[in-house]
Amino acid sequence: MTAYAVVRRDGEGALWEGKPKPPGRLDVELTERCNLSCIHCYINRPAGDREARVREMSTERVQAVLRETAALGCFTVRFTGGEPLLREDFAELYRFARRLGLRVLVFTNATLITPEIADLFARVPPLEKIEITVYGMSPESYAAVTGVSTAYRAARRGIALLLERRVPFVVKGALLPPNRHEQQEFEAWAATIPWMRKRPSSLLDLNLRARRDSHSESARIEALRLSPEDGAAIRGRDRARYRADMAEFCGKFIGPPGEKLFSCGAGMGVGSVDAYGRVQTCLLLRHPDTVYDPAAVEETAVSEAGLSAARVRLFPAVRELRAQDPEYLVRCARCFLKGLCDQCPAKSWMEHGTLDTPVSYLCEVAHARARDLGLLAVGERAWEVTDWKSRVARLRAEAAGVHEASDAGGEERDRTWRLG
Numbered sequence: 001m002t003a004y005a006v007v008r009r010d011g012e013g014a015l016w017e018g019k020p021k022p023p024g025r026l027d028v029e030l031t032e033r034c035n036l037s038c039i040h041c042y043i044n045r046p047a048g049d050r051e052a053r054v055r056e057m058s059t060e061r062v063q064a065v066l067r068e069t070a071a072l073g074c075f076t077v078r079f080t081g082g083e084p085l086l087r088e089d090f091a092e093l094y095r096f097a098r099r100l101g102l103r104v105l106v107f108t109n110a111t112l113i114t115p116e117i118a119d120l121f122a123r124v125p126p127l128e129k130i131e132i133t134v135y136g137m138s139p140e141s142y143a144a145v146t147g148v149s150t151a152y153r154a155a156r157r158g159i160a161l162l163l164e165r166r167v168p169f170v171v172k173g174a175l176l177p178p179n180r181h182e183q184q185e186f187e188a189w190a191a192t193i194p195w196m197r198k199r200p201s202s203l204l205d206l207n208l209r210a211r212r213d214s215h216s217e218s219a220r221i222e223a224l225r226l227s228p229e230d231g232a233a234i235r236g237r238d239r240a241r242y243r244a245d246m247a248e249f250c251g252k253f254i255g256p257p258g259e260k261l262f263s264c265g266a267g268m269g270v271g272s273v274d275a276y277g278r279v280q281t282c283l284l285l286r287h288p289d290t291v292y293d294p295a296a297v298e299e300t301a302v303s304e305a306g307l308s309a310a311r312v313r314l315f316p317a318v319r320e321l322r323a324q325d326p327e328y329l330v331r332c333a334r335c336f337l338k339g340l341c342d343q344c345p346a347k348s349w350m351e352h353g354t355l356d357t358p359v360s361y362l363c364e365v366a367h368a369r370a371r372d373l374g375l376l377a378v379g380e381r382a383w384e385v386t387d388w389k390s391r392v393a394r395l396r397a398e399a400a401g402v403h404e405a406s407d408a409g410g411e412e413r414d415r416t417w418r419l420g
């Protein structure tokens with residue numbers, strides 16, 4: 001009989017005692033293709049794209065990736081896409097990963113969940129909650145976002161199949177013009193899902209095309225973006241809690257980063273694997289200088305997925321990369337908002353095709369958030385501020401006072417939504 005019930009927890013057990021923590025999670029993009037055609041998607045290709053299908057990793061190749069993942073001591077794999085359930089061998093790959101003892105996080109739009117797939121998740125639990133992105137609360141908004149008239153019904157059917165079998169899942173949103181008016185309805189519905197312990201997150205700062213494959217599609221995504229002020233208002237609408245959380249976050253994580261490009265986790269763990277078997281430092285970063293392609297290396301054995309080689313040959317060098325762009329050196333390298341700001345090599349790549357060109361939209365978003373938190377005055381530029389530590393200390397002190405008052409005095413009312 002096949003055993004699926006292997007549960008291992010990070011950092012637990014004699015195997016890891018006295019040793020560095022095992023690498024976190026491997027993201028595997030099973031395909032770039034998707035059965036939906038969302039207006040804001042950074043990666044999708046049509047479901048019937050034969051050229052993409054032919055180039056995708058074979059079943060054996062994905063299995064080699066999973067074997068190497070487990071051998072590296074990694075506990076969790078995320079199957080993402082495109083839409084991972086589009087792959088005909090999804091069930092086979094899922095079972096293979098679970099037999100290796102890997103926890104599997106499936107990231108899906110739920111429209112292709114069949115009774116058979118739901119039964120499989122019930123019989124062989126993924127050990128991670130499935131993550132479902134929801135594009136609206138009506139057939140109309142769903143169709144406007146996804147370009148598919150039947151998407152709402154299909155997604156709700158998939159969700160119902162999981163609920164019937166008590167397969168744990170969480171939902172996320174994507175705040176877009178066709179569904180903005182449904183956001184509160186979405187949050188109220190999400191609160192009825194048994195495994196949703198907090199308000200669902202919603203994608204706010206849209207990414208441009210990660211393959212830089214279509215200027216017109218990137219321009220369309222750009223036009224869908226929230227204004228920085230609206231984004232700040234939405235983030236901060238649960239006022240007291242948000243300020244308390246952000247005060248703590250800023251106290252720990254913001255400050256000028258200097259010239260080194262990577263202050264995030266990219267290249268620290270096992271990385272991610274794209275649909276064609278290339279190993280990336282992170283899922284979003286597809287700049288050729290940061291990608292390891294095992295197929296291009298002559299001595300690579302067929303059974304090697306290239307994860308170990310990438311960790312030795314590429315990741316350490318990538319993490320040492322330093323900014324060259326003069327604008328970055330003047331601004332981002334000295335900016336205390338780094339941490340609050342999403343500027344990073346992946347975002348520079350998607351917007352500009354470089355690793356270090358500042359992204360104006362993200363800069364404006366970070367400045368709007370900082371103004372909202374009282375860290376910046378109108379007209380101030382974060383990279384010119386020198387007394388940022390005392391500003392953060394003031395935010396922390398104020399947030400602590402407000403939080404105490406809020407705890408003692410009852411519930412803080414949600415701020416009125418500024419979006420129509």
Ligand code: SF4
Nearest residue numbers: 264266282284344346
């Ligand atoms: S998306 Fe950016 S911040 Fe996140 S891991 Fe990749 S490079 Fe780092």
Ligand code: SF4
Nearest residue numbers: 331332335341363366
């Ligand atoms: S706020 Fe602007 S200057 Fe600061 S890190 Fe972000 S993009 Fe760079």
